[in-house]
Amino acid sequence: MVPVSYYLVLSGILFTCGVIGFLIKRNVITIFMSIELMLNGVNLSFVAFAAHWQKLSGQVFVFFVMVVAAAEAAVGLAIIIAVFRTRETLNVDQVNLLKL
Amino acid sequence: MHLVLFLVFGAICTAGAVNLLAQTHPISSALSLVVVMASLAVEYLLLGAEFVAAVQVIVYAGAVMVLFVFVIMLLNAGIEERTKGSHVAIVLGVPGVLAGGLLIAWTLLKRSGGGTVALGSLPGAPQTIAKQLFHEFLLPFELTSILVLIAIMGAVFLANRPEPKGPATGKES
Numbered sequence: 001m002v003p004v005s006y007y008l009v010l011s012g013i014l015f016t017c018g019v020i021g022f023l024i025k026r027n028v029i030t031i032f033m034s035i036e037l038m039l040n041g042v043n044l045s046f047v048a049f050a051a052h053w054q055k056l057s058g059q060v061f062v063f064f065v066m067v068v069a070a071a072e073a074a075v076g077l078a079i080i081i082a083v084f085r086t087r088e089t090l091n092v093d094q095v096n097l098l099k100l
Numbered sequence: 101m102h103l104v105l106f107l108v109f110g111a112i113c114t115a116g117a118v119n120l121l122a123q124t125h126p127i128s129s130a131l132s133l134v135v136v137m138a139s140l141a142v143e144y145l146l147l148g149a150e151f152v153a154a155v156q157v158i159v160y161a162g163a164v165m166v167l168f169v170f171v172i173m174l175l176n177a178g179i180e181e182r183t184k185g186s187h188v189a190i191v192l193g194v195p196g197v198l199a200g201g202l203l204i205a206w207t208l209l210k211r212s213g214g215g216t217v218a219l220g221s222l223p224g225a226p227q228t229i230a231k232q233l234f235h236e237f238l239l240p241f242e243l244t245s246i247l248v249l250i251a252i253m254g255a256v257f258l259a260n261r262p263e264p265k266g267p268a269t270g271k272e273s
Contacts, residue, residue, distance in 0.1 A: 001216040
């Protein structure tokens with residue numbers, strides 16, 4: 001028997017690590033991985049609450065979050081490739097224009 | 101046993117997340133993210149979400165991370181150069197994050213009513229998930245198919261190399 005709050009604390013730790021990585025990292029691919037980390041933290045809290053309230057809707061929502069994360073990763077990495085082709089860099093400090 | 105498994109894999113998960121922040125090479129960060137996702141799949145299994153655990157391994161640790169590693173290899177990403185953060189941000193930010201995190205953790209641990217999860221209390225087998233997904237959530241499910249289609253088209257369009265314009269510029273024939 002594990003209290004639900006333990007799972008919530010773990011999910012909070014993961015989300016916080018994602019936020020910190022998003023803020024301190026300078027490589028755009030690592031920033032993307034931090035976003036994935038945040039989504040994983042949210043997924044864990046969804047599943048924990050699904051177990052707490054004995055409803056399966058939370059697990060179905062995790063499925064939707066995964067679909068959105070996969071679509072976001074595909075489009076985002078394509079944008080990274082397009083930016084890299086014109087800028088020749090992955091450092092976000094040097095990508096300071098919205099124009100490609 | 102349940103608590104021990106939770107603590108062990110929670111520790112692995114946290115270590116992977118911290119390692120993701122500590123590493124400077126993107127490929128090391130990607131591999132530690134795989135560790136985080138695999139240990140999260142075990143946590144889902146402990147919560148009884150079998151289908152979610154399987155999808156986590158297949159979609160996240162499999163497909164998405166392969167995509168990341170592929171792009172890292174394709175772009176030949178090296179060690180990132182760090183830019184120096186401002187002094188005020190470090191002095192105020194680190195204690196602020198610690199205080200906020202401890203406050204949230206304390207609130208969750210002390211004030212959340214204290215429900216517990218036993219092994220197998222909520223069976224998340226594929227059949228039960230599918231019943232929910234294809235009855236109550238049929239419209240969102242179909243909408244995600246449109247979303248994925250648009251994402252595929254967008255990815256192909258964005259990663260496509262633009263063709264050189266103008267009639268005179270180098271057409272190979």
